[in-house]
Amino acid sequence: MNGFFKSSIGRKVAMALSAFFLMFFLLQHLAINLLSVFSPELFNEVSHFMGTNPLVQFALQPVLIFGVVFHFIMGFILELKNKKANGVAYAKNNGAANSSWVSRNMIWSGVAILAFIILHFIDFWFPEINTKFIKGDWSGTMAGVEGYRYYEELIHKFVNPIRVGAYVLAFVFLGLHLAHGFTSAFQSMGGTAGRKKTLQTLGKAYSILVPLGFVFVALYHFFNH
């Protein structure tokens, strides 16, 4: 393996591996979010488990953070390297003639997702870290709320129409990113030959249904509370 991840193809493989991990994480995140629509009690139970289980908190969470940070940093590094490889810019370049807009603008959909993640961290992750690791409160309860606090906190975040709008817009960008990223990750791993149709259909389904699921949860709570 000596030097593999330093090669251009090794970096593609590393991007693809982190992408697979993040795409799997999105499915798990969506599944839990959907619980908030169908059963607030179950959503509270699962959220408490995820928020307090040592394996999730101290093993999976650091891996997730590493995966997210790695995917962004490697994405920016590759973009800079690619720009350096370009040389003089064309006076006229008709990119639309041979490739999709989403495939040519992964960096911009990525930047939009990064901006969303920052908002998302301010909304949910930082308060969680503050409650658990700084205040030392692992009870999952809140004054004035019966049972666990997670559902109550969630619905309060989806009251402000500007925040809900930002969430919806972010998931449009996520859908655009996935529209190319899903199949691209498989291609980078060397897995296209003979299976293109199935992969493309899977990619389309994933890139539409997963962001739509998150948008549905946000809009459901906005209109129902």
Place this chain on the structure above:
Amino acid sequence: MDLTLKIWRQKDSNAKGQMVDYKVTEISEHMSFLEMMDVLNEQLVNSGEEPVAFDHDCREGICGMCSLYINGEAHGPDRGVTTCQLHMRMFKDGDTITIEPWRAAAFPVIKDLVVDRMSFERIQHAGGYISVNTSGNTQDANSLPISKHAADEAMDAATCIGCGACVATCKNSSAMLFVGAKVSQYALLPQGQVEAADRVKNMVAQMDLEGFGNCTNTGACEVECPKGISLDNIARMNRELMKAALK
């Protein structure tokens, strides 16, 4: 037809180039694009100006010498053709045509529309061959069993003429379609499999050394390739490198 041409002029590799406008008249729609360029150059020579330098050789789409980024596309707006096979019937009377050299840091401009593609040669030298002396003792083609499928795929990969359109059209100036094709044509056949691991490692290392970009799977190269080299060759190269790295 009468045309306005916007052409990149650059005296030498160190000079600062610029787009210059030219007019050509009475161009036949049956001419090839390079014949139209010949008409322009004759006009320039007759008026005492320096003709436009551009690469060409066989003029029948097999040598890989001609290039040109025409109206924002490698080898122009037609599909599956090199610039020498591009006909003027693809354009209309009164059109303005932008003509630029391949753009990539690894393809520096030598003069006007001519770029240095020796980086491709150096990648080939790094492993695009088999270490067998075939001169004078060529074996019968059927002495080794090769499946029809592998033979077809290897032949398809081997049709790459190394023109560099893939690099020119790639937003990352990546050479992976070219290198993928060269790696594939050997990796698919028993004669090439003996040295497959070293070949892919050395060719990819040289590709990176030359300063080509990273593939982001936009697929633009496959569309613009005059020989229709498939993206599957890039996927195969990725698999070959992974296999080699695990050895």
